[in-house]
Amino acid sequence: MxxxxxxxxxxxxxxxxxxxxxxxxxxxxxxxxxxxxxxxxxxxxxxxxxxxxxxxxxxxxxxxxxxxxxxxxxxxxxxxxxxxxxxxxxxxxxxxxxxxxxxxxxxxxxxxxxxxxxxxxxxxxxxxxxxxxxxxxxxxxxxxxxxxxxxxxxxxxxxxxxxxxxxxxxxxxxxxxxxxxxxxxxxDKSTVTVDDFDEKLLKMAFKSHFKPSCQLQTFDKEDFSELSISFEPYLPKTTDYDLKSTHVCEVTNWVSMGFLKGNDTKENIILIQNKLDDDKSEFKSISELHDYEYIKYEEQELLYLDDKNFNMVTWMQTSQLRLIIISPKGLDKILEFVSSIK
CATH class of the missing domain: 2.50.20.10 (Lipoprotein localisation LolA/LolB/LppX)
Known part of the structure; x- marks a missing residue:
């Protein structure tokens, strides 16, 4: 009724x-x-x-x-x-x-x-x-x-x-x-989920040193073709995590994707992709901001940061495209996610 x-x-x-x-x-x-x-x-x-x-x-x-x-x-x-x-x-x-x-x-x-x-x-x-x-x-x-x-x-x-x-x-x-x-x-369309209120995820994003200097827009995966950015974002090939949100800064070629494992807000991962203007020189200046640990994984040189609130890995996927993965679950989980990005 x-x-x-x-x-x-x-x-x-x-x-x-x-x-x-x-x-x-x-x-x-x-x-x-x-x-x-x-x-x-x-x-x-x-x-x-x-x-x-x-x-x-x-x-x-x-x-x-x-x-x-x-x-x-x-x-x-x-x-x-x-x-x-x-x-x-x-x-x-x-x-x-x-x-x-x-x-x-x-x-x-x-x-x-x-x-x-x-x-x-x-x-x-x-x-x-x-x-x-x-x-x-x-x-x-x-x-x-x-x-x-x-x-x-x-x-x-x-x-x-x-x-x-x-x-x-x-x-x-x-x-x-x-x-x-x-x-x-x-x-009443079930577009809002519990991960929209996940304070730990927000803390990770706020403490990240990779923030774009412009207003963000939200896109669904089906709308990626409408993005006005100069690269095609990578989508991890994983069945363990679902893409829950995508925020885009078209001015600075910056994309942030939020992934969740089922409905478990503790199993969250943020993938940031940013095309740099000046090849690896800008990446080098960023790497000097903190005490990163250098890691070689699957022939890829990674910078790893172990913060008390989150773990982060960043690397150059191409000569100009920087990728960052942020997660509260530790290095092993992040490396599994790195493997899914090809």
Whole structure:
């Protein structure tokens, strides 16, 4: 039997109306039955005087029952921040400062106030007064909030009840202090997995000294033909690990692939591929940054770094293509992975 909130979604496009009671039931249904969502959009934040406007890219992921992740970044990858909430704790990763720390969720009164999930929680409360307006073929929901420095907020939904825009206001008759315009909303499609919240994997990536200086894009394996890079990425020939994510910096010819063994987040490997501008001279300068150990494996000269948080091997696959493998599982696992790259 179809649940009530699914019936509402199916019925609304035809009737072109939405009541306050239906909003509450839709939000309650999402809290009870939504397995996951993945949102992408643009975030605009104004300063307290409404003079300066800062713009960011934003991604929000949710996995039932209590995992939330928000990525906020600008064109400068050093500005990237990642927030991961689980129950009442928030882990914060700051790329530019190379910091990772945890605080209670209650100590972030405004940082996470634009979460779609928190908006759903407010709308699910039947005591919340919701003003519903028709906006072309969309629905505009206005709620007097008066919490966390927010006087009211507006959520715009399309006729399939997917988020289009969220605006947060500190004052009446003033521009919104924060606005999220969603360009992609994927709800309940099982596109979010537990490895999206793996803190150990994030720590490894943040501590890596091989970061591209540009905004990253995400590609599926089937879309590799669309990459605007000057080399064809290697795909390891292994049946033990599955490719879970691919991040690409087209400007610097940089590709990072995340692999997972089954659903075991402890069995993860990152493969980075980067075409260098100056043959091996740039690789030599990188090798001098740390106390690497030289290893010869299958006629390939490797540089090996044993860090307390991860193990890393890097080498020149061709005269200009540098490969890096990062894993928390030790050198043996990495060498097995090296063998699968031909």
């Amino acid at each position: 179809l649940s009530l909130f699914i019936l509402i979604i199916l019925f609304l496009p035809a009737c072109k109306s939405l009541t306050e009671d239906e909003v509450h039931k839709w939000a309650q249904g999402n809290l009870e039955e939504l397995n996951d969502y993945h949102l992408k959009g643009k975030l605009k934040i104004r300063d307290i005087d409404h003079d300066k406007l800062r713009e960011y890219e934003i991604e929000e992921r949710f996995l039932n029952p209590d995992k939330l992740r928000v990525d906020i970044f600008s064109e400068n990858i050093e500005d990237q921040q990642i927030f991961i909430t689980e129950k009442e704790e928030v882990s914060i990763f700051h790329m530019g400062l190379q910091e990772h720390y945890k605080i209670p969720r209650g100590e972030l009164p405004n940082k996470l106030s634009f979460l779609f999930y928190e908006v759903i929680e407010v709308l699910a409360n039947e005591e919340t007064d919701v003003e519903v307006e028709q906006k072309d073929s969309n629905y505009l929901l206005t709620v007097n909030y008066n919490q966390k420095g927010i006087q009211y907020f507006q959520l715009e939904l399309d006729n399939g009840l997917k988020p289009v825009k969220l605006k947060l206001y500190r004052e009446v008759d003033r521009p919104p202090y924060a606005e999220v315009k969603y360009k992609k909303a994927t709800l």
